[in-house]
Amino acid sequence: MRQNPQRRAALLDAAIEVLAREGSRGLTLRAVDAEAGVPTGTASNYFANRGQLLVQILHRTRERLTPAPDELAGPLDTRVLLGRLLGRIRRERSVHTAMLELRLEATRRPELQAELSAFLAAELEENIAWHLEAGLPGDREGVALLYFAMQGLIVDDLTVPDLLASHPVDDLLGVMVERLLPERPADLTQS
Secondary structure, eight states: OOOOHHHHHHHHHHHHHHHHHHOGGGOOHHHHHHHHTOOTTHHHHHOSSHHHHHHHHHHHHHHHHSOOGGGGOSSOOHHHHHHHHHHHHHHTHHHHHHHHHHHHHHTTOHHHHHHHHHHHHHHHHHHHHHHHHTTOSSOHHHHHHHHHHHHHHHHHHHHOGGGGTTSOHHHHHHHHHHHHSOSSOHHHHTO
8 A cells, every 4th residue: 555645635635525526426446536636546556445445534534624723722612612613614514524424324334334433432532521621611411412412503504504594503502502511510500
């Protein structure tokens, strides 16, 4: 296998675009070569098979969606952070659309489902740990609920944005944070 990291990244970025645009059935090594503008057979020098390509796409999506350090600088506010997350996803629509395609493909490929499940479980744990270590409001369960609620909002924002037209997203983010991550846990406020 070839090890040129820049070429590998370019091929994975091309694969993300193909997957987002054509769906899983359109994702072939030949289609990746065409999208990347490289000679036919190049992708097969980097990825042993389509299954390996799918797993590598999974990891590349996270590289592209990870926030820049400046996005996490300054006073932290959960609603603002969620707004920035949604902004990144909107700027990188094809990356998140490719992730949705990977989720669908995982329903048909047990090996991908195992990889995706482990990957997303680790991501969720990292998000929870970061949130709690940053001293933001809420507890473990609240952060998990917020994660799952955001996933639903993101899917609708990407796939049926008109559904959100009568529900301003900034308002929804504020309500989600307020209800799922109260400043003080419910059991302390009821005493």
